[in-house]
Amino acid sequence: MKNVDKKFKGINITHDMTMNERLECRNLVAEAKQKEADDTLGEYLYQVHGTPGKMRIVQIKVRHSTLVKTV
DSSP states (O other), X not given: OTTOOGGGTTOOOOOOOOHHHHHHHHHHHXXXXXXXXXXXXXXXXXXXXXXXXXXXXXXXXXXXXXXXXXX
C-alpha cells in the first residue's frame, strides 16, 4: 500500500471484527487511555496490540531525552 495512487492513500486494511470483538477492543482502548492518564510521571505509553480475540494492553517505556544545558 506504500506506492498506491494519491486517492487511495487514506485507505487502511484491518481485521474484520464481530460486534463482541469491537466492544472488547473499545473497552481495552478506554482502559489503556485511563492507565496512561493515571501515570502521573509519563513514563509509559499504553497501547492495545493483538488480533481480534487475542487483544491485550501493552506497556511501552517512553524514552526521555535528557536536556544538556551548555554554558
